[in-house]
Amino acid sequence: MYSVFFTPRSVAVVGAANDPARLRGKLLKLVLNSGYAGPVYPVHPRGGVIQGKPAFASLAAIPGGVDLVLIATPGETVPAIVAEAVAAGARGAVILSSGVDEDALKLAIGGADFRYMGPNTEGYAVSGGLACTFAGVVDDAQQNARAAPRPGRKLAIVSQSGGLGFALYGHALAEHLDVHAVLTTGNEGDIECLDMVEHLLDEGEAGVILMFVEGLKTPARLAPVARKAAAAGVPIIIMKIGRSEAGQRAAVSHTAHLTGADTAYDAMFERYGLIRLFDLEAMLAAAAAFARSPQGELKRPVKRAAVVTTSGGAGAWAADLCGIEGVDVPVLSAALQATISPDIPDFGSTANPVDATAQAIEDGGRTLVRILEKVLGSDEIDAAIVNMGLAHAARVRGLADVLAPLIAGSNKPILFHSHIRPSQEALAALADLGGQGYRSFRACATALAALDRYAQFQARGLPELPAKAPVARFPHLGNGVLGEADSAALLAAYGLPMPPSALAGDAEAAMQAAQAMGFPVVLKIQSPNIAHKTEAGGVALNVTADTLAQAFADVTTRSRAYAPHAHIEGVLVQKMMPKGHEIVVGLIRDADFGPLIMVGSGGIYLEVLKDVAFAPVPVSRGDAARLIDQLKTAPILKGVRGQEGGDIAALIDLICRLSDLAGVEGAVEQIDLNPVFVYGPGEGVVAVDSLIVAGRAAPAH
């Protein structure tokens, strides 16, 4: 689909220059030095020979036309060049120029089957393939290209920012990772990041993808592309910057108020298994962990690490950082300790961290490997961190005979670390054996945590796609806050449990209704003209059989006095529910990703603790359970210290039904169910109060 960019029939470089120190000279140079075997045409009004190639005065002058056109000329020249390219039969362009009038650009393309990257892209480079960029790091990489790949998965980098994309490339090369491709999309006038991710997945060369984005041009494409990545078992590590407050809609409901600009991205990344990380060390560490994992081996949980060290003090440091990242470093069983004990001197330690002492590598590493094989062979341990000196490449190469088979044969991750500052040469030597040397214990711990996150995602899988397009069952909800009757009808249609209620025209009817549902009850005036019932005196709480008649009279009298011309439909009699665990469940419709379900702890803690969790619709029972588990106050809901927990199954039901509603009712913008009372196990839940905001229908996804 994007073959014009990766396997073009020919490439023209417009404005090509001789001097490789200038941008357009370097662009031509990198194209020529890449592994691209097809014809490359420098284009320059003066013609002649540029970097040893005959130059053409214009794209039109190239006999037989051209397929891919690289443009790094001033922005104002770009539309005309693109028009020329289209006329010359080109199928695509890489527009490295900035300051391009994108409307003029689209006009120049017209209806032609023509794709472009940029403007304002720094282009892309494929190892052993075509390089269409002037990034200096590619120059270096071409000169230091390796003949044979290292063991493991290849990395690809996809970034909107060219500067950051190629900067990451430099960092990844310094970690001795095999980088298959760097693809930067710039302003994304046409091609966007997700296109390039999809291309990589179709192509199948990259085993792990590192994305760097400010936002997605077409958010709706995230789910299908992520689904493809999940099916291929290719993890995506994503760094998303720009947590801007702008664009956040006015908050009417509580749910909307608690939704940050990035909440939907977070919820989508979590659902679709993208590993979101925020800092360079963590991103590189996670990329390395996936890169060094054998194909098809990313489904094992990584919860329990062994730390095996040749130097005592470092082990505890590793264990502390594993703890911070939620990776356990459990004491090995007595039986396992007994099996490794013969290989560990008295001044070492067989517990975990395992202090194998410097002796473990003095026999060419055979002792170290014996210990690791036993530890990793047990079912007590999911991964190993091996701390040893990585200052000298010769030492690493001296261990090659035993380390390479250990790494190749292990179905559990083995991470190497050097507390002594590692040398690039030693790290490179280790990478040649398929091993990764991490530069800090934090990097090791974040790497293990990333592996576990991805394994968890793979274990739970992705929801089935909805079988057919959703149908709006309540198409005429109008705009704004729904009335009580409309709200109740909508919620009831989806089976959301609410307190029993009935509309009563007079006190006698109210008494009958109340007797049927049981006292105490609440009375609420019902009028389309009275928005603020409490202010109008239109609400009476805790009404008993004794006080009902008087309360009914009070509520109607006060409301008439408050709004003499209001149309009174009657008085709603609602059963007053006993208190339960207070929870909030909500729905918000994100402009990018459609409806999200929110679950939060109730009352004052919701905002003070920001104790909320979000997931995109549809929400499965498993998703709902995870939402509840994400709450800081989840232990209370599950019962702590002898106090009774709540009916979790019923709460999961309610969440899933709200998700059903959100998936179908495209005109519902926001819902707060606040509070939801969660009663004891088997005793159900009830949405005591609700606020529903309808608006223009947004497409469900």
Add this chain to the structure above:
Amino acid sequence: MYSVFFTPRSVAVVGAANDPARLRGKLLKLVLNSGYAGPVYPVHPRGGVIQGKPAFASLAAIPGGVDLVLIATPGETVPAIVAEAVAAGARGAVILSSGVDEDALKLAIGGADFRYMGPNTEGYAVSGGLACTFAGVVDDAQQNARAAPRPGRKLAIVSQSGGLGFALYGHALAEHLDVHAVLTTGNEGDIECLDMVEHLLDEGEAGVILMFVEGLKTPARLAPVARKAAAAGVPIIIMKIGRSEAGQRAAVSHTAHLTGADTAYDAMFERYGLIRLFDLEAMLAAAAAFARSPQGELKRPVKRAAVVTTSGGAGAWAADLCGIEGVDVPVLSAALQATISPDIPDFGSTANPVDATAQAIEDGGRTLVRILEKVLGSDEIDAAIVNMGLAHAARVRGLADVLAPLIAGSNKPILFHSHIRPSQEALAALADLGGQGYRSFRACATALAALDRYAQFQARGLPELPAKAPVARFPHLGNGVLGEADSAALLAAYGLPMPPSALAGDAEAAMQAAQAMGFPVVLKIQSPNIAHKTEAGGVALNVTADTLAQAFADVTTRSRAYAPHAHIEGVLVQKMMPKGHEIVVGLIRDADFGPLIMVGSGGIYLEVLKDVAFAPVPVSRGDAARLIDQLKTAPILKGVRGQEGGDIAALIDLICRLSDLAGVEGAVEQIDLNPVFVYGPGEGVVAVDSLIVAGRAAPAH
């Protein structure tokens, strides 16, 4: 005080070898190559010449004796060598050997005025001074020693683990920091880490100290040494590993149960301004931030950073990471934006992040510096992160004329960062100008956060030392859980507010007492033989005037039935207090650091949210306010969303009074005041229930 280690009159190396590849050969080589100007004596039974120096057959054979003896011979030989050293008039030894019988060692020293480092130390090295170690990194450093120091503070590293201490040295050198000294203390048979920190402070060469410890040998020395560091304005960054559960005493009280093994360390570090960090990147970043700050300029808060970048995409990334570390990146005022606007092209940005574009350094950096001077000259900004390419040293040197005066002249931190992988040469060139190039935005953000933490500490200062030794006012508290009367008496003596209560011998007296304090009341049986009152039926809640007589009879009858032979002292009548905000305040006595005060949110949230904070005694009003602020639920106590907050001043009073008690009553091991009801502003607090555990008196500190 430690002059024998740093300026000895002479040094002997026992078992010195010729081959510098062997440990004892390298030890001699490093001594000889260090800046040490005094005589160095190789000692070897065979005599001869070793590394160009005449060797002596024994320490005794050295004419005029020897001052400092370095020992790296097998452990079993060490006591005899030390005995010889003492006899030869030596004042100290560095014992690099492991496996030393420390009792025999002490016997060998006897009453001599003789100090030693180790055993099992990797020794120490002072730049331009004496190096007593075989660490390879010192060898490298000696060969690459710089003639002139860089601008800024010098770093010193103090570590128990030799391996990690010298590993940190290597890392610090790779960050182009000037390291004054690396001091490793090993098993700390005599000299401990805090001795070396104190030495560094007395000496005054190091401007920032990086400590790496598993625990402190003499915890009581932390406070005085930290006090000295604070007075000198020398920040201490500490990495403490080994958060072991071992040694934690059996938890009787709630407070003890919530105290982790490291809680006391954390509380002490916080009180005494030690910056505790956990991972290598953060430690190096903080060390660099302090090292590059001019002397005497560590008192400014660092809360608002400007990010000035020559490459657009990177700015938002920097801002995100600042946000994670709690450093604000505020939009610049319109006025400030107007002043920098002429220097920023249209495709840049004057907001914050400030995108100065690549043009800002194209004129030799004058534009960049003009922008930075204006931004840092405003009172809107406390620090700047400058993102620019640091791949080429020549480029940095080309900016020297403008950058060096900018850095030297700024009283606010300027941190440099390169999103392109920086080269060591460029970072070194920047360090020569007094600037620090950080390797990640996370490093920048943690550096700024560390500067702010230290400034906050300097602003609040340290508590005055208690004027005199504490006196136990209740010396005969006995052992175990105190009775209600003893508890009440103790708490009352320190002015801790409790509900009114009175002991009544009969129902009539109870009625009189209850009428005096107001109904409802609680009745509690009082007997030294009944520990579990509720189980015995000895408690009646919510007693009114109508029910008092019956309740009194019930309580006594049930208790007598439960424990027929119990001595009943009477019935305690206690006013039943209205509910307030629920808080827990506690006291725990740490084996290392003495009494700690705990403040936690009340009820179920205490444990579910682990919402507790600790501080060592004495707790000032400011400390108490900070303890409250540390609670996740603090906003509730302070009043949110129109709900009334609590009487914070009264809660602070209560905390300080408990601190007074803890400082004086050495025999009190644990106190829980649970719950403390905090009423509305001006309405006070009351400790509704208390549990006090007395034990053997521990020394207050």
